[in-house]
Amino acid sequence: MILLKCDEATQTIEKGRPCTVLCAEVVWPKIATGTGVEPIEYVKAQFGEMARDWIPSGPLTLTPHREGGDPALTVSEYRIFEVWAGRILFFLSVYDAAFDASPFIGRVYAADANEYKQPVSTEPASPFPEHVRRLSLLELGLSPALLNCLESEGITTAGDLCIRSAEELLEIRNLGPKRLQEVRDRVAAVGMWLWGEEPRGDKAQH
DSSP: OEEEEEEEEEEEEETTEEEEEEEEEEEEEEOOTTTOOOOOEEEEOBGGGSOTTOSOOSOEEEEETTTOSSSOEEESEEEEEEOGGGBEEEEEEEOOTTOOOGGGTTOEEEEEEOSOOOOOOOOSSOSSOHHHHTOBHHHHTOOHHHHHHHHTTTOOBHHHHHTSOHHHHHTSTTOOHHHHHHHHHHHHTTTOOOTTOOOGGGGGGO
16 A cells, blocks of 8 residues: 555546546655654655555555545556656546546545556656756756746756646746747757657657
């Protein structure tokens, strides 16, 4: 079992179907030592802290941690990325046009892998080398106006950019199609791409 804190949801189209992608981060419970109080806070897990066999191999069933009960969710398709500072992000794909993600945002879920042998897309580590992920926006050669747009949203490195889709970036104020193309061009120059836009010839690597 692992614990996932759902941070945000994105509406998109995958495989020609409406899809909600939940972004969740692996966390640990923070235990208040010596107080006898159950843990109520969570800290971000680091990739190096995980056991070697932690990566799930089947559909995940999510149940609210500590609370139990609903809402619960079973997800058959997901991707796992190690991002900057060794953090671990799950991107959970829910193919249900009526799915309401709002009750999940900000909550922590216990995620258990089912026994099914159905293959899923997993990424135990980012496809990009760490030294490339850590490149600053300035090092990427982005224009000053685009730098201001991105930094206002807390995006400061190439790794920050490439865990976001084009749709997410276009939601940033003053970041239109022209500046989005600038982002694509500059990350491509260092062998990276935005979430969901990996080159066709590289898909087999994932």
